[in-house]
Amino acid sequence: MTERFNQVAHAWDNGDIRQNIAQNIFQTITSRIALFNHMTIMDFGAGTGLLSFKIAPMVKNVVAVDLSTKMLEQLENKNSINLSVKAICQNICKEALDQQFHGIVSSMAMHHVENTEELFKAFHAHLKRDGFIAIADLEAEDGTFHAHGNDGVYHFGFKRDALRQTIENAGFEHVRFHHAYTVEKERQNYPIFLVTATKKS
Numbered sequence: 472m473t474e475r476f477n478q479v480a481h482a483w484d485n486g487d488i489r490q491n492i493a494q495n496i497f498q499t500i501t502s503r504i505a506l507f508n509h510m511t512i513m514d515f516g517a518g519t520g521l522l523s524f525k526i527a528p529m530v531k532n533v534v535a536v537d538l539s540t541k542m543l544e545q546l547e548n549k550n551s552i553n554l555s556v557k558a559i560c561q562n563i564c565k566e567a568l569d570q571q572f573h574g575i576v577s578s579m580a581m582h583h584v585e586n587t588e589e590l591f592k593a594f595h596a597h598l599k600r601d602g603f604i605a606i607a608d609l610e611a612e613d614g615t616f617h618a619h620g621n622d623g624v625y626h627f628g629f630k631r632d633a634l635r636q637t638i639e640n641a642g643f644e645h646v647r648f649h650h651a652y653t654v655e656k657e658r659q660n661y662p663i664f665l666v667t668a669t670k671k672s
């Protein structure tokens with residue numbers, strides 16, 4: 472999985488599809504969650520930072536977590552004196568960061584993580600009291616979304632009811648699903664949800 476993202480990293484930002492996905496997820500996040508300039512935010516599976524750099528101007532700082540060094544290299548190339556995102560290459564399910572966040576955002580990364588239960592427990596552990604998650608991914612699909620094959624794809628999207636249960640079991644409340652965007656391909660449309668929740672105190 473990591474090797475696959477390393478190989479495509481240099482061209483990840485090309486074209487409109489991923490830019491449109493990130494832009495619409497960003498708009499859905501900001502329409503549902505108030506971001507403030509004292510906040511520290513994790514972007515999980517941040518890749519080249521398409522979402523991170525939209526969030527960064529609104530908060531104190533964004534930490535981009537990913538397993539692909541090449542995707543993170545592309546992200547770091549976008550850093551400037553005026554706006555920067557910190558990149559960390561680490562599996563947070565196996566080794567926790569030494570930091571807790573006001574919120575965790577994510578765009579299209581969760582279907583690449585095999586154990587969703589473990590992932591939401593890791594999110595819970597990385598949040599401050601009353602912290603939020605805002606996680607976007609595909610609604611359940613038939614396995615045709617990834618035109619190049621499903622290597623490293625552990626979930627063909629997610630069924631909302633099952634995911635809600637997983638999130639609540641990990642210690643979150645106020646779980647809400649929102650429609651974020653629909654990717655229109657030649658033969659089929661693929662809706663993307665944003666799920667938001669807060670850490671139960």
Ligand SMILES: C[S@@+](CC[C@H](N)C(=O)[O-])C[C@H]1O[C@@H](n2cnc3c(N)ncnc32)[C@H](O)[C@@H]1O
Binds near residue numbers: 539562
């Ligand atoms: C489909 S890309 C999305 C990248 C970016 N969020 C975007 O919207 O353009 C999925 C990203 O998740 C990363 N990823 C997959 N599993 C991960 C894990 N367990 N921890 C951190 N990152 C992971 C991949 O390396 C890849 O960069």
